[in-house]
Amino acid sequence: MLQKKLNTLESSDAELRGIGYRLFCAVCDIDPSQRHPMQPAESSVAFVLRNIIQRTLKRRGTVALTLIFAPGCEEFVRLPWELLYNGNHFLIASGTFTLSRALMRPDAPVGSELPVHPPFRILYISASPINFAPLETERSFEAMEEALNPLIETGQIFLDRLEPPTFSQFVRYLNSYGGAGTFEDSDTTLPCYVVHFDGHGAYGKLCPKDGCETVSNPDARKCMECGTSLSRVQPQTYLCFCDEDGYNNFIDTQSLRGVLVSSDVHLGVFAACETALVTNDRVSGGNAPPSQHLAAVDSTLATSLVTAQVPAVVAMPFSLQDDLSPTFMYHFYEALADGRTLEEALSRARQAMLPMQQKSWFIPVLYRHVAEDDEGPVALMVTSDTREDHAHPLTHLGPAISFVGRERELRDVEQLLTLAATNRPSPSARRSMRKPQGYQHIALTGSPGIGKTALALEAIRHNRDKFPGGIVGVSLENGKLFNDALLEIIHALQIPARNLASSDARQRSRLVQGTLRSLASRDLPTLLLLDGFESITERSELEQWLTFLNGLPPEVVVVVTSHSNPESMLVTDGTLGRWYEYRIGKMSNSDLLTLFTDLAAASGLDQRIQLNEPRQQFILKEICALLDGYPLGAELIFGTARTIGGHIYTPEAATRSLEEIRDELYDNPLAGIMSVLEVSYQRLSASARLLLSYLAAFRIPFNREQIAMLVSPDTLSTAHEPISPQVNSDAQPERPEHLSALLPQRWREARDELVQASIVLFDGYAYSIHPQIRHFALLRLPLEERRRVHRVVAAYYYCLPHPKMEEWIEAFEHLEAAGEPLDLHEAIQVALRAAPPLKGRAILRPCKNYCAAPRAMRPAWEIGRARA
Structure with missing residues (x-):
């Protein structure tokens, strides 16, 4: 009953809060009639949401909320979840949450195809039939063009407009640029990835009588205009295209789905009324059969396209005031052009609509096609500063392409990072790894070339989500100065500052520490990796580093790779912090043999030198025994060319037989190992x-x-x-x-x-x-x-x-x-x-x-x- 008022464009804040609070109470299992609800249990949804809201408000951040409707829950799709209200504020309007919806189908393909790489086309369709109320589509198109102008000027986006706005022309366009009905997708040089429809829409039963063209309510039995029976007509969404003469032409959901499902369209935006409306088909109270709920989902344009594997759809479940369309479009597409996620862009558009007289900020909804364990926000396109989710946060330090072995060490270091980031052990904590609370400085020590850096980078990759404040890595090899390393940290943290080139170490140190304290005050843990800390040999440099690190807040976790524990590298009158030292030993021979195989396969050497032959396998085992768990030797034999001490070392196996390599190892280390050890020896x-x-x-x-x-x-x-x-x-x-x-x-x-x-x-x-x-x-x-x-x-x-x-x-x-x-x-x-x-x-x-x-x-x- 309350929901029916949402389509009148006259809803008050009190009515919206009433609906939102009932939804919030339903999710949290709270009786809405209680003025003072009981303290929620720690395992309840209410307790989890309360803690999330408190932490998010403290951080001044946003939490991505995804509602996934599993089979049997289709009837809940129709509810206006964007109005969730916890008694203090609307979760979505306040910016505390973004919200996206997803439908789970057991037989649906998995995975999403977002983000996309530019350049690509965006198609704008402005359909305003002459026999319907006119729409301000020109203002909307101008707002969209202005928002996308930076990308249009650089040739990353081509904005097209459908002329004339007929369904026939739409099909022709998709066959030319959208990949629909083509056998060779390579023929499409600039595909159309986005379709924006700006016009009229309706949900209901279309009268089957020729010339009537009336859409009645979803539960109507007869046409409200001519009285024709609608008993065999299924309700669905209709878009109002134009015919050749400019009059209205209703296009049903199934026809639109059939055209778009085989196209390249990755985002559909339908600024038309009732394009995401899902009804309960007369049967209420949960008594409708499952097939009836599924039919309602499949007949709604937004949900039907998402189940057909269109990655994302933005649509309107209720009527949207035409005056709000330019505001919505400008802020939505400007955020997408900035590389923001779809969720962030829609949130920005909603907040821009908040002060409008019409309370319609909650109407646009986002449906996404997601896979299990991949429900997070996603951007429309890859920009120059957008990193792929699977990319390593410290790519510039050269992490290993494939990490082999070290299961126990990796588990231990991950446990240390968990303790440092959360001050509590993970559920799989080993008794021997209990670390006193407050030790935020971790030193990974070991012999030269034993694999400290590779282990640190792999552990950080596994635990990147524990550090929302950011992950910064600096290599101190070749005697990098403290002042230069601070400049790298400033760039990595994206700190805007003037006159950086002329600033001294003290100014840069204060700038970095201030930024990290700001992140810490918002409960955003940060990780700082200093690789090759033993390279700092000057006492003054070492003193600067240890003083700087000791001044960082506890929320900043510092990890160094070094031959020595920093705590023993400098003794002063005052304390410069305590370090937890984790010693890294040699690899097992079985892991080293696997590393041989992986490195050789990555470079193609395994095919030329035929590693699978029994004799070659026997020699490889001898080499493993001679290297005695030294991973640097495997990299020098089968890896890629690398520079050590200013000299380039190519893979040994590229020019020498395995027998020759083995014979040399009997008496001497490899030349590359000699160079690494020489640096440490000096x-x-x-x-x-x-x-x-x-x-x-x-x-x-x-x-x-x-x-x-x-x-x-x-x-x-x-x-x-x-x-x-x-x-x-x-x-x-x-x-x-x-x-x-x-x-x-x-x-x-x-x-x-x-x-x-x-x-x-x-x-x-x-x-x-x-x-x-x-x-x-x-x-x-x-x-x-x-x-x-x-x-x-x-x-x-x-x-x-x-x-x-x-x-x-x-x-x-x-x-x-x-x-x-x-x-x-x-x-x-x-x-x-x-x-x-x-x-x-x-x-x-x-x-x-x-x-x-x-x-x-x-x-x-x-x-x-x-x-x-």
Whole structure:
């Protein structure tokens, strides 16, 4: 009864609020007669809506609301949901919500074809039959043309007008530009994606008598003009086109659907009365059979086109005052031209109609064709600053095309981001990942090239929705200055500012912090990723960064990828914030093998080198074992060309066989890995570099006592400094000849530096070095020095009271690596001594130096091998 008043154009605010409040109470299961409703339960719709409204008002934002009508709920389509009123304000008119409608059909095709790419055509149809009341269509067309003028001038949109406005001409136009009835869609160079009809419309039963042309009410049994029976006539929507003489020509819904369903039209706008009206077909109270409700939906123009897979339709369920059409069209199309979503554009048009005398702001409705889990707002077209929904928020940092493995690490980092963004654990939280509330600074640390950046970018991609304030990423590699990085952040946050080029770091810092505090005050969490934080080596730069990060509000989550925890990189009198450190280790061999396959498939190398052959697969597994979970090696072998330290490295597998790559990995890291490690190596102090070269001889985890043994004065009595020392700006440079003498006193500080830089790993019990780093560091020692270290480590192992199996093997292989005839002879003695303890535990290992042994020693060598 209340709804019937909406079509009179005389509805008052009180009547609209009454209808809207009844709808709101129905959704929230509230008795509208209660003046003071009870406190809603946390699981109720009322509780959810109340919290959403409160958060949205605090943020001064908007929430996209989509009503999906599932099968069996068609009778609710007719209700004016745009009038939802919570007792304080209309949700849609206030800008708190946008509203779109969708119909769910089990047999309907899924997916939407919005947004579209320009250029394209828009067709405007102004039909004002001479035997009907005249319409102000010229003003409407001028408003539409003015709104779209920026895109028309740049050739992105071509605005056409249907002349004459007949249905026959409409069909001809769609066959020429709309893709209807064409076998080769490539023949349409500029398709028509939007059709706007501005004219008269009606919903009801059209009299079948020739010449009558009267549309009666949907529940009428006889024509109200001539009395002809309407019992066999189904009600539906009619558009009033013109005939050849300019008189009215009713075109029914099914005819329009048949033409548009096979066309390229993605948006239909029908500024005509009752084009979205759905009736209840006389049977009320929910007693109508389902087929009757479906017939009502299929006979309404807006809902019929959406179920026919037209992506979006804007139509009018009630009568719309003609004077409001120019206002509606200007604001609607201006928003679309700005790249706004359909929901935003319609909301802007509604708000522009609010002060009008006629209370018609709620009349335009939006129907969309959506897929499950893809119900969010969508723009009409892709603009230069519009990103695709699936695009990575940090594309400029080069995220991996396909991310492989790391399931546990990815789950852990996602949990950390959830804790930081919401201050509460996700439902799948692991006990070991409980993080104290307030830690908003997360450091992802690990060895050089271990995959920190790839993991961070993948975790951010999965959790982008947790940061509505925005995601900003800056690479600090190659020594980027603090002031330059702030400029990147300002551009990423789209902060309008004057004289940025001449501003200093303090001004830029205040500008960024102020903007982030503004977002935080509206409850909009923001994420800041700083990639390669270890590149900051200057104390002044590091102090600026840590002071800046410490001044950010808690709603800003900071993630850095670094070899070292920022908390240990600088010690000052005052605190500069706490960091949660998450250490990233090596990949599993199975994941690394999958990464090989994916990278090779992406570049096409898998076809040329035939990776599926058994021999190639065997070699790949050997390479996996040699890389020992080092993903950078996979990228250098099968990935794309990349620049490291100013040098371009092409994929190894493009020019070399897998056997050659494997053989090189036995002795040395790949050239690209060498360059990456060289950059990190040069950041270490001279003492730490010398200690690393000595510790690289340990192939199994070692402890404090073994380090002390290796750097004892007796052991280092014949040591030589292999590299030029790094000059520290805060201390006097050390002379090379003094480093070996000072190492016994400084090895603890050097060890700590190696652990903090993730060059040496520490698990709480023992230390270890990744094989790629170990190979690299050993090469820094002169050959004779390297042989001497191998002998010292071998002697340590075979002189233990009760060596374990792996210790016997280590002693043997260190002597083998020393390579001199006496060393090989000593290796045979070790093998003979190890034979009784290892009886029944035979181990066959390939000997790389076997062919280099003196001919006279080979029989004894083979005997020792066999007995071992």
